[in-house]
Amino acid sequence: MQFIILRKTYASYGACLALSELGTRLARRFGEEAFGLKSVEVIVWFETTEPTKPGLEQLRTQFRRQLPLEPTASFEKKRQRLRLAYESKVPLVLVGDRHELPPRSLGTSFDEMVNVFDSMRLKLAGKPGIDYPGFVSFVRAVKHDVCSLDESEEGTKSQNGAAASWRQRFGVDWNAYHDQARALLDDPFYWDPSNDESPHAANAGAILLADFQRWRSRHPTDPPWDFLVRRYRQNGILGRFNEFRATKPIQYEPRDGLIASMHDQDVIALAFALLKVDGACDPKVGQIALEALARRRDSDIAVKLGWKPTDQKTIFATLKLEADLRKCLA
Numbered sequence: 161m162q163f164i165i166l167r168k169t170y171a172s173y174g175a176c177l178a179l180s181e182l183g184t185r186l187a188r189r190f191g192e193e194a195f196g197l198k199s200v201e202v203i204v205w206f207e208t209t210e211p212t213k214p215g216l217e218q219l220r221t222q223f224r225r226q227l228p229l230e231p232t233a234s235f236e237k238k239r240q241r242l243r244l245a246y247e248s249k250v251p252l253v254l255v256g257d258r259h260e261l262p263p264r265s266l267g268t269s270f271d272e273m274v275n276v277f278d279s280m281r282l283k284l285a286g287k288p289g290i291d292y293p294g295f296v297s298f299v300r301a302v303k304h305d306v307c308s309l310d311e312s313e314e315g316t317k318s319q320n321g322a323a324a325s326w327r328q329r330f331g332v333d334w335n336a337y338h339d340q341a342r343a344l345l346d347d348p349f350y351w352d353p354s355n356d357e358s359p360h361a362a363n364a365g366a367i368l369l370a371d372f373q374r375w376r377s378r379h380p381t382d383p384p385w386d387f388l389v390r391r392y393r394q395n396g397i398l399g400r401f402n403e404f405r406a407t408k409p410i411q412y413e414p415r416d417g418l419i420a421s422m423h424d425q426d427v428i429a430l431a432f433a434l435l436k437v438d439g440a441c442d443p444k445v446g447q448i449a450l451e452a453l454a455r456r457r458d459s460d461i462a463v464k465l466g467w468k469p470t471d472q473k474t475i476f477a478t479l480k481l482e483a484d485l486r487k488c489l490a
Contacts, residue, residue: 161187161190161191161192161193161194161197161199161200162187162198162199162200162201163183163184163186163187163190163199163200163202164183164199164200164201164202165179165180165182165183165202165204165273166179166201166202166203166204167179167204167206167252167259167261168203168204168205168206168223168476169205169206169207169208169223169252169259170207170208170212170216170219170220170222170223170224171213171216171219171220171483172258172259172480172483172484173349173476173477173479173480173483174347174348174349174480175347175348175349176204176252176259176260176261177260177261178260178261178262178263178265178266178269179204179261179269180348182266182269182306182307183202185305185306186200186299186302186306189298189302189305189306193240194295194298195290195291195292195294195295195298196240196289196290196291197240197241197242197290197295198239198240198241199239199240199241199242200241200242200243201241201242201244202243202244202245202273203243203244203245203246203476204245204246204247204248204269204273205227205228205245205246205247205248206247206248206250206251206252206259207223207224207227207247208252208259209251210254215486216483216486219479219482219483222479223479226475227247228245228246228247229247231244231245231246231276231279231280232244232245232246233245233280233283233284235284235287235289235290235292237287237288237290240289240290242284242290242295244276244277244280246273246276248269248272249272250265250268250269250272251265266307267303267307270303270306270307271303273299274296274299274300274303277295277296277299278296280292281293281296330348330351330352330353332351336373337436337437338435338436338437338438338439339439340435340439340440341435341436341437341439344435344439344488345432345435345436345484347484349477349480350432350436353366357473357474357477358477359428359429359431359432359433359481360429360432360433360436364425364426364429365425365429368391368426368429368430368433369429369433369436369437371387371391372384372387372430372433372434372437373433373437375387375390376437376438383442383444384430384434384438384442384445385442385444385445387430388426388427388430389401397419400419401419401422401423403419404416404419404420404423405423409455409461409464412461412464412465413464413465414464414465414466416464416465417465417466417467420455420465420467421465421467423452424452424453424455424456427445427448427449427452428449428452428453428481430445430449431445431446431448431449431485432481432485435488440488441485441489443489446485446488446489447489449485450482450485450486450489453478453481453482453485454482456470456474456478457470457475457478457479
């Protein structure tokens with residue numbers, strides 16, 4: 161079973177080392193499938209107290225507007241997937257420029273999560289295909305096993321263990337990337353091949369990354385935008401690509417939906433490919449990628465382009481990509 165626990169703040173969305181390690185331990189305890197579930201995804205919202213970072217005021221306003229007043233839960237029978245989201249009252253601490261859960265707070269955070277699970281019993285207990293009461297009871301019963309830490313090691317064991325676990329699990333070959341890639345994108349979100357919200361996990365994104373690595377080895381000093389132009393020329397749609405780029409948002413119409421989706425997916429993937437391969441993002445590509453991310457979460461533009469409404473998970477991922485890219489461009 162997959163047991164994924166993600167941290168959500170106004171400026172970041174993704175893995176928290178201690179919570180990721182907790183999810184890994186729970187997954188080991190459950191095995192392949194249990195209680196009708198193959199995956200559990202938990203998004204834990206944290207309201208932080210430090211001043212808003214310059215340029216991210218809109219993100220913080222949107223975060224507070226979307227903050228779940230009550231826990232939410234859903235079960236997808238076909239995928240055997242349970243999803244939960246709730247606001248945590250356990251404080252995070254800043255480690256460098258990342259918000260992390262102190263290892264000593266792991267037990268408190270675990271109890272909070274189990275209480276949220278309990279609060280969802282009435283909603284989920286009768287759902288066909290899932291033994292929800294059994295699931296909750298099992299999670300509560302394994303607290304000692306999954307939360308135990310040697311006090312003398314608590315400052316490093318959880319963080320180092322969690323980081324090593326996801327790097328090993330995803331088989332990341334750091335020799336294939338720039339020396340700065342790990343520091344810039346030290347988050348399993350960017351390396352998880354099964355996370356469709358990650359820039360290089362979906363087939364198209366993974367192919368673009370591999371193509372860019374090969375292209376960069378032959379064109380080490382060429383502007384990266386040339387790579388994207390070449391791709392669209394080879395596919396015979398460079399004219400349509402340029403036409404869309406010249407179109408103002410007020411002029412968008414449903415016929416632009418497909419090329420807009422291709423354009424935005426590729427420029428976002430290229431921006432993060434540059435961070436992995438070059439160790440820095442070209443300012444031109446970065447700015448165009450930020451525009452694409454803003455377009456992805458704009459509901460009015462989605463209507464104009466004939467896109468389906470953006471689900472909450474994609475919005476969270478978009479906000480994370482935008483915040484992390486701005487930080488790398490600063």
